[in-house]
Amino acid sequence: MSAVYLDHNATAPIRPEALAAVNTALIAGGNPSSVHAAGRAARARMEQARVQVAALIGAPASTVVFTSGGTEANALAIESAVASGARRLLVSAIEHDAVLETARASGAQVELMPVHSDGRLDLEALSAALKTWNTADGRPFVALMLANNETGVLQPVAEAAVLVRGAGGWLHVDAVQAAGRIAIDSRALGADTLAISSHKIGGPGGAGALTFGPRATLVRRLHGGGQERGRRAGTENVAGIVGFGAAAEVALYALEAVSAQAEWRDGAQAALAAAGAVPLGADAPRLPNTLCIAAPGFPAELQVMALDLAGVMVSAGSACSSGKVKASHVLLAMGQSDLAGAAIRISGGWSTKPDDWNQMVEAWITAYDRHAARRRAPAA
């Protein structure tokens, strides 16, 4: 049995087109700020990548700021809002830590916006919070992700945008997991800022981007040179950015193929549910590549280890960067406190084959049955 990688939401394998582009850019070298031929060539490569990345998210290329990844892109938006006067941040309870922790560290007051049991934002709660806005709180700022990283559940961003706009606020959208998996038109969505990350779409790690609309005021966080039109100082990661651009271009053409993978995911979900797993977030519209399941009494880390031993790589529902598993704040927000420590995330993508899902199902059922038999056996 060959190894099965179903952890694209953690990091997608690098696409061959991105690898080739990184290689070419590294060999070519050059600093995009240099005026000589090598510098101009590096700049041209980087600007081509800006156009490719912009096309993936429906944004004008001139509004794309390259960063070191999704975390920094989110931070640039949140910290810009706080620097321009936001005192109270409305943040969905299911945001990634990159958003939650940056908001908490910003010095502004953070208010978590609840989700329904299906994992989608409670729009009435958002509307009520915006109605009680006090001018002392500065301009309203709302952070709502497009797709959740653990469950894949799509959020009602366009609906939230109408409410935020009506209140004169700033809507930030973390689209790190949605990019390359569903079509994104950041302007039609009503996002004032929107973040994406290279390594989630088959580009290299260490590159990301933020697009900003006319109602957002970006405030630089890194000081130094005038790179990125003064919005982010520091010599750009040209090879990473160029690989990001190549991945974005292929991902855009491949959206339909990823969308068709929902069928494989749904088949696996049905087989696992029949064996005793509880699918989470399955009643809401989801990314086509993501499945979150829980098994009551079967801790997430044991599931991940058992699958790993069988050559199948997935994540615990909430794996922190340290690799330690804590109860998932996403599932807790969905009211699933009994299952929050027993959920795993299975996520496919561009390199996935239908048989990968079949092997995962087989391995999971074997592990689950073994675990259940061990629990039933009387202690010696």
Ligand code: PLP
């Ligand atoms: N936002 C979401 C929804 C994510 O899933 C992740 C990574 O897992 C991030 C942000 C952080 O992105 P990066 O790893 O590029 O910093």
